Amino acid sequence: MAPEMTADLHTHSMFSDGTDTPAELVAAARSAGLTTIALTDHDTAGGWDDIAAQVPAGMRVIPGAEFSTKHPDVDGTLVTVHLLGYLFHRDDPGIVGEWQRVKDDRAGRGARIVQNLIDAGHPITLERVREIAGPSNIGRPHIARALMEHGVVGSVAEAFDELLHDGSPYYATLRSTTLTEAVTQITAAGGVPVIAHARARAAASVLTAEVIESLVPLGLAGLEVRHPDHDDAARTELADIAGNLHLLQTGSSDYHGTNKSLRIGQERTADDVVEQIIAAGAVAPFVG
Structure with missing residues (x-):
């Protein structure tokens, strides 16, 4: 059985x-x-x-x-x-x-990724990503949703594949x-x-x-x-x-x-x- x-x-x-x-x-x-x-x-x-x-x-x-x-x-x-x-x-x-320690590092990392995307001309803001993140630290899925709102990508998966993967120029360690x-x-x-x-x-x-x-x-x-x-x-x-x-x-x-x-x-x-x-x-x- x-x-x-x-x-x-x-x-x-x-x-x-x-x-x-x-x-x-x-x-x-x-x-x-x-x-x-x-x-x-x-x-x-x-x-x-x-x-x-x-x-x-x-x-x-x-x-x-x-x-x-x-x-x-x-x-x-x-x-x-x-x-x-x-x-x-x-x-x-x-x-x-x-x-x-991880929280402090991750909070700074999320903001750095957002800033890298903004500097490259992507139409998102740190304020909006923070709104999406709510009570949690800024993570890449939150950034992906902000990119989706502006039509940069069509899904969270696409955001990771195109912009947010570990080897991306926008990534922060x-x-x-x-x-x-x-x-x-x-x-x-x-x-x-x-x-x-x-x-x-x-x-x-x-x-x-x-x-x-x-x-x-x-x-x-x-x-x-x-x-x-x-x-x-x-x-x-x-x-x-x-x-x-x-x-x-x-x-x-x-x-x-x-x-x-x-x-x-x-x-x-x-x-x-x-x-x-x-x-x-x-x-x-x-x-x-």
Whole structure:
């Protein structure tokens, strides 16, 4: 018998680069027939209190975050790797201090990208991008939406492909936490670290089985095996790695509201895996 799968453990709200309020996020999850979601905004726990007050009866929300990290490729090039952290103490000094550094750096980075685009003649303003970003730091999806408003691009994806990718002349660098630092920080804060979309984009080149194995002694608990960016071959490979290393296997939509064409719940995590994550975490999920 196939395991029950009623959980989506990777979603974003307006507190990072999603478009849904916490209330809209749990409503969308309920409509999709989910019983559990994880709120995993980028490098922030800012939405935890809001969503805790919005959980309807019969649902629960696992508080978490998606940590932006870097890991070196064989040639020394630093490659972006995203790490999901669940059920950690959000007031842990290590995480609080690192997030503040990242926040300050990212806020300046977003403004620098906007200014680079303005200097090149693109019809956007920093004030408008800040309005779009709302309570979160300026991120590239916010800049993309400003470019869409002025007809420069037709979609967020086109903005990234044409103007906002890492190699773009308008891009501004950001010093991210290293992958090993983030795994260690989440573990020290009582959380459960799981690598996100390990076979998506450039991360696939650095997240070899050997690198993943080296993170297990630091506290790595799982791999996001089922993800919209993973084809069947990637899922099979990651499931094999997870099985060999006794890591949990999760599935998630990476839902961002209208910023991406992903449906909440389109990829899911087995309920028994959710229970193992909850048992391993330092804090309790929010229950309706």
